[in-house]
Amino acid sequence: MSNLPLADLDAFATIARLRSFRAAGKVRGVSASSMSEAMRRLETQLGVRLFNRTTRSVTLTDAGERLLERLTPGLAEIETALDAINSFRDRPAGRLRLNVPGIVARNILPDIATRFLQAYPEITMEISVNDAFVDVLAEGHDAGVRYEEALHQDMIAIPLGPRHQSYVGAAAPAYIERRGMPSHPRELVHHEAVLHRFASGRTISWTFERDGETITVHPQPRMIAESIDLELAAVRAGLGIIFTFEEFLRDDLASGALLPVLPDWEQAFSGPFLYYPSRRYMPAPLKAFVDFLRHDRTSENRFICNRSVNVKLP
Structure with a gap:
């Protein structure tokens, strides 16, 4: 075991972190087949399987989890030691x-x-x-x-x-023509919404604050997605109102493809x-x-x- 190649161990850690032979190969500048061969060598030397591989996923075995847990601090120390050379x-x-x-x-x-x-x-x-x-x-x-x-x-x-960003609301002209323009956040409960779901599975309520008044709204979702591109497509098609980062809506608002909703209630944050x-x-x-x-x-x-x-x- 003393002759385990450091390069193969580092390759193992990269694959384990990215859960993908292809992605790990891109990071290291080699092919996915080269990463796969490195893992075959390592598993042969260790005598245990480190990954469960399917056509859809790459997951660590119990042995792989244990190796990664013990290996990560050591690799970090080696990288820190090598990085110290940068000072020269x-x-x-x-x-x-x-x-x-x-x-x-x-x-x-x-x-x-x-x-x-x-x-x-x-x-x-x-x-x-x-x-x-x-x-x-x-x-x-x-x-x-x-x-x-x-x-x-x-x-x-x-x-x-x-240093400052904001959440803004928008909807397509067709939606506003059909459902009307809300004039107060409380009216949003009668509207349809396009919501974003985070990787954790959580969707957020819409919170508005103006002149010391704070209002939290739980809108009726017409779409819930994890992709801003899907969400914007739905809003442009007139399926509902969206509240999201102003950067995502800037071009559509400037062109008139979307209309601002409750602009006096924009949420500013750092x-x-x-x-x-x-x-x-x-x-x-x-x-x-x-x-x-x-x-x-x-x-x-x-x-x-x-x-x-x-x-x-x-």
């Missing part, structure tokens, strides 16, 4: 692994990520999209991006992207934060990204403060 380089190199929600992946991160990678050509960025709060270290990520209400107080957080655990040795790619966000002045990040903050929640 002119420019940092390595892999930056982020976990971000869908709105950030679609509307905020593209511009930031491309400019960061152009500035640091020897850094590779690996991005997972997940709307649920995750333990970034346990999931194999260096950092995550979430909104303030989802941050834990033991995390270091710095602003990323716009923009997203990059969060990561407080630890003594920060990986060089993450440190470079944090410094980049702090000093970026070419986009909405010009509003970012110049110091990290510990986010305190009730």
Whole structure:
């Protein structure tokens, strides 16, 4: 067992994290068949099956779960040790692994990520999209991006992207012509809604606040989906009213394809934060990204403060 190849162990951890041979191969720059061969070698040496493979899914066996649990801290230590060499380089190199929600992946991160990678050509960025709060270290990520209400107080957080965002309502002209334009949130209980369901299975009620008055509405759903593209298609077809990130609706509202609903009741909130655990040795790619966000002045990040903050929640 002392001659187990480190590369195969790292390949195992990547497959286990992504639950896909193909996705793991893309991350490592090899084919899915190469990843499969590495796992055959590893399972042969260990004498146990590590994965249950079907045409639809890849899951860990009990032995695989135990190996991943014991292996993850060791691989992290090795990566940290190798990353320390970056301090002797002119420019940092390595892999930056982020976990971000869908709105950030679609509307905020593209511009930031491309400019960061152009500035640091020897850094590779690996991005997972997940709307649920995750333990970034346990999931194999260096950092995550979430909104303030989802941050834990033991995390270091710095602003990323716009400092203010809003939830807005919209409906197709055909729907408004058929059902009428609501003038108050309470009227929404008589309307049909297109709702978003998060990966956790949770859908959220619509909450409105104005002049000290807070109203929570549980609308009647005509569609519940986990895809903003499906939701927008339904709204454009006149199937109901949607309340979502203003960024998702901006073009449709500007073109007149959708009409604003209850614009005086828009919900404003702070923009997203990059969060990561407080630890003594920060990986060089993450440190470079944090410094980049702090000093970026070419986009909405010009509003970012110049110091990290510990986010305190009730």
